[in-house]
Amino acid sequence: MCREVIGEFKSVTKRFGATTALDELSLDIHRGINGLIGHNGAGKTTAIRLSLGLIKPDDGCAKLFGFDCWRDSMSIRNKVGVLYEKLAFYDNMSGLEQLRLMAKLKGASDSVVKLRKLLCLVELDEGAHDRRVGGYSAGMRQRLGLAQALLGKPELVILDEPTANLDPLNRTKILELVTFLNKEHNISFLISSHILPELEKICDNFILMNKGKLLRQGKLEQMLSKTSLSVPFVKFVVRVHPVESVATFLEGEECVEKLSIIDGSLHVIVKDVLLFKQRLPLLIGQAKASLDEVKMAESDLETVFKSSVKEV
Amino acid sequence: MSLRVGLALLKAELDKVWARPILEITVAFMATMAIFMVQPFTEIVDHSKFSIVFQSALAGSVSSTVASLLLPLVIMCGVLMALSFARDYESGLMLSILSVPVSRKMFFAVKFFAVVLPLALLSWILTTFFVGLTFYSSPWLVLQLSFYALPVTFLSLMFCGGIGVLVALLVKRSIPAVLTSLLANFFFWFLTNIDTLSSGGDSYANYLCLTPYKGALVFLNKLLGLAPKAISMTDTLEVTLSAGAFGVLAVFWACVLVVPMFVYFCRRFEICE
Ligand SMILES: Nc1ncnc2c1ncn2[C@@H]1O[C@H](COP(=O)(O)OP(=O)(O)O)[C@@H](O)[C@H]1O
Ligand SMILES: [Mg+2]
Numbered sequence: 001m002c003r004e005v006i007g008e009f010k011s012v013t014k015r016f017g018a019t020t021a022l023d024e025l026s027l028d029i030h031r032g033i034n035g036l037i038g039h040n041g042a043g044k045t046t047a048i049r050l051s052l053g054l055i056k057p058d059d060g061c062a063k064l065f066g067f068d069c070w071r072d073s074m075s076i077r078n079k080v081g082v083l084y085e086k087l088a089f090y091d092n093m094s095g096l097e098q099l100r101l102m103a104k105l106k107g108a109s110d111s112v113v114k115l116r117k118l119l120c121l122v123e124l125d126e127g128a129h130d131r132r133v134g135g136y137s138a139g140m141r142q143r144l145g146l147a148q149a150l151l152g153k154p155e156l157v158i159l160d161e162p163t164a165n166l167d168p169l170n171r172t173k174i175l176e177l178v179t180f181l182n183k184e185h186n187i188s189f190l191i192s193s194h195i196l197p198e199l200e201k202i203c204d205n206f207i208l209m210n211k212g213k214l215l216r217q218g219k220l221e222q223m224l225s226k227t228s229l230s231v232p233f234v235k236f237v238v239r240v241h242p243v244e245s246v247a248t249f250l251e252g253e254e255c256v257e258k259l260s261i262i263d264g265s266l267h268v269i270v271k272d273v274l275l276f277k278q279r280l281p282l283l284i285g286q287a288k289a290s291l292d293e294v295k296m297a298e299s300d301l302e303t304v305f306k307s308s309v310k311e312v
Numbered sequence: 313m314s315l316r317v318g319l320a321l322l323k324a325e326l327d328k329v330w331a332r333p334i335l336e337i338t339v340a341f342m343a344t345m346a347i348f349m350v351q352p353f354t355e356i357v358d359h360s361k362f363s364i365v366f367q368s369a370l371a372g373s374v375s376s377t378v379a380s381l382l383l384p385l386v387i388m389c390g391v392l393m394a395l396s397f398a399r400d401y402e403s404g405l406m407l408s409i410l411s412v413p414v415s416r417k418m419f420f421a422v423k424f425f426a427v428v429l430p431l432a433l434l435s436w437i438l439t440t441f442f443v444g445l446t447f448y449s450s451p452w453l454v455l456q457l458s459f460y461a462l463p464v465t466f467l468s469l470m471f472c473g474g475i476g477v478l479v480a481l482l483v484k485r486s487i488p489a490v491l492t493s494l495l496a497n498f499f500f501w502f503l504t505n506i507d508t509l510s511s512g513g514d515s516y517a518n519y520l521c522l523t524p525y526k527g528a529l530v531f532l533n534k535l536l537g538l539a540p541k542a543i544s545m546t547d548t549l550e551v552t553l554s555a556g557a558f559g560v561l562a563v564f565w566a567c568v569l570v571v572p573m574f575v576y577f578c579r580r581f582e583i584c585e
Contacts, residue, residue, distance in 0.1 A: 016584070046584070052411050055582040077413045084411075086585075088404035090324050092331055104320040105412045148408075 003030040003204065006156060006188060007051065012060035014046055014212075021046040023212035024060065028205075029156075029190055033182055035203035036192040037305065043212040044192040045085060048160050052082060065155070078107075081149035082158040087141045091134035095124060095144050098133055099151070108152030122147045123173065138165040146174070150181070156188045157181075163198060175202050200301040208305055215308040223304045236276070238266040239292040240284060249283040318418055321409070325426035329396055335430075341384040342434060346442045349376045353446055366450075371457055371536035373443045378461045379529055381435050383501060385465060386472045386525070390497030391490050392427045393476025398489035401480070407583050416578045424570070428473050432466040457536060464532040467566040471524045472497050474569025481573065481581060501525060514548050521550045521558075524565040531558035 007029035014022040021043045036044050049055050051064055053073020062069040064076045089098050096115060103110045110118070119129055122143040128136065133144065142165050149157050159178075163171040179202050181187045193199050199206075206223065208215040216223050240246045243261055250256055250268065255275040260267050270276045284291050351373070357365045400406040400423070409419060440458040447454050476493045483489040504523035521530050533540070534555035540548075 049407075049584060054407060054410060055584045056580070074413055074415060077411060080411075082411045084404060084407060086404040086407070088400075088408050090328055090405070092327060093324070101320055101324055102412060105317055105409070105414050107317070107413065 003032050005029065006031055007062075007064040007190075009047070009051075009062045010060055012047075012050065012057045012062050014043075014050060014055065014058055021212055022050070022057075025209070025212060025214055026060075027207050027214050027217055029064070029188075029207075030205045031188050032204040033178065033188070033202055034190045034205045034207060035199040036190060036207045036209065037194070037196060037199065037301070038192075038209035039194055041211075042194075042209045044209060045160055046212075047209075048082070048084075048158055048190070048192065051158070052077060052080065079155045080158060081151060081154035081156075083142075083145045083149040083160060083162055085160045085164065087145045089133045089141070089144065091132065093133055094130045095119065095133055095136070095140075096129045098144065099147055102148045103151050106152040110151070118147050118150060119144070122150070122177070123170075139167075139170060142166060146177075150187075154187060156190065158190045158192075160192050161194070162191060163193065163195065171198060175199075178202060196301045196305060206301070206304075208308055210309050216304070220301060220304070223308075236266075236268045236270055236294060238268060238280070238294050239264075240266060240287075240289045241292060242287075242289055245287040246284060246289050249287050253279060253283070255279060314415075314418065317414065318422060321414065321418070321422045322426060325396075325422055326430070329392055329426050330430060334392070338384070338388050338431070339434065339438075341388065342381055342438050343442075345380045345384050346377050346438055349373065349380045350442055350445050366447075367453065368538065370443065370447045370450075370453060371538050373446060374439060374457045374461065375529070375533050375536055375538055377439045377442050377458075378435065378464060378532055381438060381461075381465070382468065382525055382529070385431055385435055385469060386497050386501045387494065389427060389431050389469050389472045390476045390479075390493040393424070393473045394480040394483075394489040394493035395486055396423055396427055397477055397480035398484060398486040401484055401583065401585055402486055404585065407585070410583060416581075417574075420574055420577050424473060424477065427476075428466065428469045431469050432462060435465040436462045460532055460535045464528050464535070464562070467531075467562040468525055468528045470566035470570050471568070472500070474566075474573060475500065477573045477577075478569055481577065484585065518549045521548070522561065524562075527558060527561045527565065531555065531562045534558055 005028045009025050009027045011024040011026055012022050013020065013024055023043075025043065025047065027047075036047065038044050046055070050057055050062055051069050053069050053071075053076065056070050065079055067073075067075045069076060090101065093101065096112070096119070099115050099119065100112070103115065116126075116129060120126065124140060124143045124147065128140060133141070136144065142162070146159070146162065149159065162174055166174065175198060178189055178191065182189060191199060191203070200220065204219065205217070206220060207217045208223075238246070243264060243266055247259060247261060247266060250259055250266070253276075255271050256268055257271050258269040268276070280294065281291075353366070353369050355365055355369065397406075400409075406419075410416065436458065439461040440454060443458050444451065444454045475496050479493040479496060480489045483492055500523075504520065504526040520526050530540075530550055540550045
């Protein structure tokens with residue numbers, strides 16, 4: 001299925017003095033859930049600010065919903081909700097008042113009851129609605145920010161590192177909420193993160209960035225096939241001693257798809273995990289080797305990301 | 313629609329800028345300066361001339377009260393304006409507000425007037441109060457004459473507010489911006505407050521009355537119908553130019569920094585903190 005493209009960057013360059021934050025970046029944002037992935041300093045936040053017309057590209061052209069990001073940013077801001085890494089509110093207001101102000105600014109005429117419902121949706125406890133935002137914890141501010149981003153029926157919601165201040169349980173909850181909103185209310189998302197495994201499960205379109213450049217973009221399966229790794233197999237890293245003799249024994253096994261020695265440990269791509277786990281100890285015994293560690297390799301997205309970074 | 317948005321934002325800004333001790337400190341600062349200008353009306357005059365002398369004494373009192381309020385106004389306006397812009401930039405609030413459909417024009421105007429308007433109103437109220445302490449017998453005349461304080465301080469505040477915005481948008485950090493704005497504003501106030509008589513010279517007097525704050529005070533004196541104090545200087549600009557000319561001058565100073573900063577903020581300024 002080919003999804004509609006709602007935003008595109010065409011060789012966008014942005015420099016801050018000597019640093020080049022975006023280096024001829026080209027990317028597409030699709031309807032659905034987009035994951036914007038890169039290390040710290042890759043330029044994710046810069047790309048997001050640029051798409052809302054807060055900074056001006058030095059070169060290239062960025063469009064969202066067909067509007068130019070710098071010149072037509074008002075039209076874009078009418079359709080987009082955003083949650084930034086850096087959260088700022090009117091600290092002297094209560095959570096509800098803050099949300100009401102933002103609703104007014106967005107031209108949404110939501111009633112107080114509806115706003116409270118929204119706060120409950122993002123799981124901000126009822127008791128906190130009327131407390132000063134200045135006294136909120138980082139997690140509560142994050143929820144309030146998320147509620148703010150969802151105000152006024154946006155078509156696209158941009159979340160910049162939405163899980164950074166949350167504990168693992170709440171991270172999952174936020175990501176579940178994202179999936180729910182996408183399915184039930186047809187809201188598209190652009191989520192930036194440097195935590196790869198959590199996005200792997202929910203995104204339809206991945207945008208991998210490094211040092212202001214696009215590495216690769218598309219569906220996970222597409223990207224996996226490009227990196228000479230096949231999807232349905234599970235990767236194991238086996239640290240044994242000596243490596244070479246175990247490798248020769250493993251080579252002929254039918255549960256093994258591919259085998260390589262990287263940095264003194266065995267990287268095995270396995271077709272049949274159960275059989276592999278049965279056979280491994282026997283083979284190690286035959287090779288008279290000693291086993292240090294067996295573990296599943298990183299997630300698929302991490303594999304793609306790392307191999308893409310290496311290719312550059 | 314956009315008026316509703318503007319008012320909602322203005323209310324939020326007013327609450328933030330004038331939160332707890334700021335308003336109190338400002339009023340105290342202004343009252344401390346103005347109270348020295350309260351002088352009893354003790355002239356003994358001919359009965360037929362009483363009303364003329366009374367009115368000119370009242371006008372003189374308005375003029376000197378406004379002059380004494382200028383320093384606290386300039387300082388507070390410079391500090392609060394720089395703080396308001398730089399703090400929002402630094403904290404990320406500017407980023408949040410400008411990511412919803414609020415135009416930069418409206419954002420700038422709201423932030424600017426959230427500082428300037430209350431200060432102008434305060435200066436008018438305090439002028440009325442302190443002039444009224446002496447001339448309470450004709451409240452109507454007090455109200456009438458002290459009303460002139462409003463446009464004059466408003467225009468002066470636009471100039472020092474412009475300095476505050478300029479500094480904030482250049483420096484972008486709250487504490488350095490506040491200190492720089494404080495110094496810059498004090499410097500301009502100082503430049504325009506050297507005594508004309510003791511410094512001497514017609515050309516120097518001409519220069520002084522063209523400067524922002526002194527020009528505004530001359531404008532006020534002309535509105536109040538007060539004659540220039542320096543009788544010896546008959547052909548200086550202060551004497552020869554009309555009230556209208558000084559009004560134009562005050563508007564010029566009011567706009568000279570604010571308008572370019574407004575255009576810069578709306579067209580070019582990048583929010584990338
Ligand atoms: N306002 C700024 N001034 C100078 N450099 C900046 C500014 N904003 C971002 N950068 C630089 O641009 C690069 C990309 O930053 P950013 O977009 O924040 O990355 P990310 O969000 O992916 O962590 C970094 O090297 C950062 O130092
Ligand atoms: Mg970032």
